[in-house]
Amino acid sequence: MGNAILDMTTPIILAALGGLFTELGGVLNIALEGLMLVGAFAAILITEFTGSTLLGTMGAALAGISLAYIFGFITLRFRANIFITGLGANLFALGITNYLSSIIFGTKGVIHSPEFPSLLRIGNYNLFLFAAILSTIITVFIINKTVFGLRLRATGYNASVSLVRGVDSYSIQMKSLLISGALSGLGGAALSLRLGAYVPNMTAGRGWIALVAIYLGRKHPIGIFITCLILAGAEYFSNAAQGMFTIPSDILLAFPYLITLTGMIIFSFINRTLEK
Amino acid sequence: MDTPLLEMHGIAKTFHKNSVKAVDGANLIVGQSEIHIIIGENGAGKSTLMHILSGEVFPDSGKIIFNNREGIPGTPSEALGEGIGMLHQHIKLIPELTVLENIILGAEPSGGYGIINRKEAIKKLNRLSVKYDLSAEPDKLVSTLNSDEKQKTALLSILFQDIKLLILDEPTTFFSELKTDSVYKLIRKLKSIGKSVVIITHKLKEAAAIGDFITVMRGGKTILTLKASETDPHRLSNIIFGDEKNLSPVRSGSIFGNPLLELKNLLFIKNGKEILDISLTVREGEIVVVTGIRESGLETLEKLLSGEYKASAGIIMYKTAELSGRTELRKRKAGYIPSDRIKTGTSTESSIAENMILLNYKSFSKSGIFRAGSIKKFAYTLIKKYGITGVPGQIMSTLSGGNIQRVMISREIEANPELLIVAEPSRGLDIKSKSLIYNKIFNLKNKGSGILIISSDIEESLRIADRLIILYDGKVAYSGDGKGIDRSALGKIMLGYDR
């Protein structure tokens, strides 16, 4: 069970950590979903051609970075509304992956091959889990101990003060977007490489869940990690419940949302009570 | 003579939002190790000119030569890179970060790979602390600091960057009155090690006291530059403001009525520490001034009265009603001019008219819908009465700082409150605006309203108070009519010598 939950949660942790960087930099990144999707696609595409999951993984990060760059360039340079460009980035990811896949593979559908190299595993755990744990620790370090981390937080808290202090918010926010692209791309790779296949739309809302995890995790890497585990636990419970009870599946599908919401309400209630 | 450190020629800037020429062909020359004062009325263009120098505003035209290099800084980061740093009138710190993080931001000592070298940072900070006599606790969160500590942190943050020219915007507004001396000391110290300082102020005395040169600005133009030692303050005053004497407020005779506001043993305790313990009464027709140095509890008193803080013990009486819990003075139509004019006192993205009707907006409506005509009329009346440059529909953020304040003051005073609470009445105001606000306050007093002023400006306090209360360390150190107390005696009480 623990293994299953950890497996379910890795892609979301990676994407949420990516989103944390933009969130701390004061950028509402709703494009996590699209960034994951291009990562998932690139991972399969490149692994398919090179036969190496490592190259595929790197390709996924690069694909995430590329989309993040387009998204960031338009949003930050042209000062377009980040919410709409974020929706745009998600649509773009869907369109471009289908388009490329029809050019390259002659199908807009599922991409897979039987000889797909399997992922490296250590014991029962696949490498992405270690990547997620490592990323969490590195994120804590970057945020608290590096020049970039300090400038990132400063920009997010108050961009105008940071600007006066000589911090170039454009470059900081752009970097944070690129990092979120890389990490979300990895999250996408964790999803598709483990499956050995790319399915259009396979991220299925995980980018949004990652965004929720950032807020529920109080914008702290460790908090996010724990939140992701809890969310995956809720999902696991709902999956298992389908086999145990005769509850209509639609109601069970609503469960993870309700559990998360309840958790959030309890959390804010406790917070408010402590404040008083 | 050496070449000057800074030359600015023909600088002009029009803000598109309201097409007002903020700076209109200004010139400025600042030498090496020179203290240069820029003086002028609110809205004369001083701040804009300096914001252009610090890279925050990009001019429409003009030429800047700094340190023998010509060019215009595109961003504050570029200006800082060249050695130009600015300390703003409103403290620009990030409360969620620690003191050290705030200080090193933008000039972080790096230990390679982009990792902050904390040891090096602390070492440099300690060196600066000793050199300029400014202490700091590096790991404290800025949100937990008192205003004095915040000022030190802000100053250190500028000094931490290696600058050649420091711009100070209204330093004595920024620092409490009695800290002025230490500010002067600091400025002279900077000069002595070869740095230049440009100070924006509208205070004549300040200009004369420490400046080497004084440049006067009016209507966006630099009208003349003088050597400070050769300047006669009265002549200068006439150049800037016209005749100062006529503008000075006069205390009027007083008949006091019933108590309006009574604070009975009002106590505020934070983290087990007693921050404030005060009793006072404001009667009809009375001006009560509470003064003290910054950390003496003035801010806490304001926050208790505004309802932001909840009193730990004691009673607040408004007329005959006892207000429990958080004060609801505002709901009882008490007037209140907060010390934080911008964030609290105005809605900067709303129009002048919308800001003006805040206190009685419902009276401009019929069954929930506004009558546009009467709002417009009201706004025009206030604009005229308070000499505001603008039209009712104009967005506040396009106004100059002085005009923003006038809008707020007009609103509070025109509501004819029975009780008016004013925090730091003269902060950031030029003499004209100041005298306007005093005249309005005296009018109100003469109509029988009670007025409570919370001010760290000593002279102002002495001049206008019917009753003077001096706080020291959160406690009342003096309470009386203020007669027979001169400036130096007052200073001693404020610093706790005369207890």
Place this chain on the structure above:
Amino acid sequence: MNKRIVPGLLLTAILTVLFFSSCTKQTEKKEAQSKDYSVALFIPGVVAGSPTYEMMVRGAKKAISEIPNGKIKVIEGGYNQGEWLEKLTVIAASREYDLIVSTNPAMPAISAEVSKQFPQQKFFLLDGFLEGNNSIYTFRYNQKEQGFLGGYFAGLVTTSTMEGANKDLKIGLIAGQEYPDMMQAILPGFKAGAAAANTNISVDFRVVGNWYDAEKARSLAASIYDSGADIILTIAGGANQGVITAGRNLGKYVLMYDVSSYDDAPGIIAGSTIIRQEKAAYEKIKEAIAGKMKFGSADIADVKGGWVSFDNKHPLYQKNIPQDVKDKLQEMLNRFESGTLSLKMPVYLGK
């Protein structure tokens, strides 16, 4: 304020001009209509990820490519069922197509609705059932039999001595969503088939919630396998991939539906039911072109007619499945093909 209204007015003006300019175009278009056969293939969803849609597209294209001036247009209608009627109406209203081809049990009712407005428009609908509308011909697969074959085979596997089979008499079915055919034909057929192999077999039925969340399908499958099942029938579109991955990771079996795809995961995909969708599209559109399509009637395509079957010819099947299982399945297929056994496909969903 006034300044900002300008762009809005500008846009409204542009749109108005476009409107009037296009009105004139409309009249020109009518003459340009071709007399040759043209087909619109309306996909209720997207082709991506669906082998059955791909098969239909292939069959239809092949049929059209065999006539000189044939025209075919594939139109993806998206997943929102609410929009299908509107889109189909637009297609019919264009009067460009001699025949609209589609597939889905819901399409007959929608087509009948469109037919009220455009009676001359002909429809050929796979996988749906409607009798008596002279514009519509339907061709429905007997999915109850198809589900039965799957269930029977899964039952044989779980009771077999195959390497991945355990002692628990448990099998699984994962569906993308709960939809009428699933609940009333496939699942009952699957259960009946399993019971025919051994009455004690229980079926663990779970739903992904969509047709693309392969990761969720993977964890659902893992959960089913963990609870003792050794083979899962997956009918979840693109999400099938997740079930295959789970099967591969745990060394269990997967049963495919509609399309034979043993090569995708040799040794893991133990069996596959099939429908002859490509052949159906090809042959029936040829009929329509020749003017021989029986509009107004509804055909049921079953195992006996050769439209529904189980792919037991594939080398991987031959190699991996024990002889006794193969024999029993063949025997069952024979019973269907000879007509000694048949299951009634529910064609109307009574209340």
Place this chain on the structure above:
Amino acid sequence: MNSVSGSSIKTVAVTLVAAVSIPVILLALSSEDPLQSITFFFTGPFQSTYNLGNMLDNTAMLILTGLGMSIAFRAGTFNLGGEGQVYAGAITAVIISLNIGNTAGFTGIVIVLTAGLLTGALIAGISGFLKKQWNTDELISTFLLSGAIIHLTDFLIANPFRDRSSFLISTEKIPEKLFLYKLMGSSHLNISFFLSIAAVFLAYIFLFKSTTGYEIRLTGLNRKFVEYGGIPYKRHLVIPMLISGGMYGLAGSFSVLGNFHMGIKGFTAGLGWNGIAVTLIAGNNPIFIIPGALIFAYLEAGTEVAMIHSDLSFEFSNLIKAVIFFLITAKRFKLRRKVTLG
């Protein structure tokens, strides 16, 4: 959010040109007969009254959802739960419609619309209440609540209210007496179009001419100021949410009475997200929501027609929409100035 304002005519023109020319380029690149695709893309929505009517009906829905969002934005809150609120409003409308057989007609329509509106309002109101009571982040709570509501509505349609004689996952048809009066041939355009235009003006008056609107806007701009002014602002964490959700719910019930006449699984999908897009395109100004919704509906209709008549494919319609989303709110097109010292 409030900074969405005051773009100059020049940037609007550049945006429009870019938003129009980039799809043209994409179409030209992807299509075998670019001219045909482009023609269909731009003139398609006007080629028949059916297309035009449907586009305008879609515009009406987008106006309502856009208004719902803009009121939330003005109050400084964020309603990410539009999808669920529209869907729930719609299913309520269906359920009520199926159960008031005898009160059909005008009264019935009013009852159904009110019920839909209240459902949306209630759902969004919960998030507003949580915000007011315990400062629960409404951005996340609306999103999560909507996620759950969507599945629960799916359940209602697929189970208790399912029409088991239909192969669509849908409810039964509502009584014909409740259908809204149609305006343009067989298209879906109906009187809700006028009602949504009226809603724009009501919203405008509410926001800019009423005392409550004044309180709401000030709360959105500067909460400290409102508190300082002695305005009881806490209810303005709830009221805008109620209005916002109400608009969404109303849009849902309009689409039932005017267009679908039954509940179909997932039938209102997209309206919530598109409402946000429309609001942001309109710079949060209720009046601009009309052209904003029109642009949006026009684009959707254009791609749809082009998909049906030419060889434009599904993924390309996504790409075109993405590009337009990228550019439509751009405020300036010049790159950063590069003037440095030295």
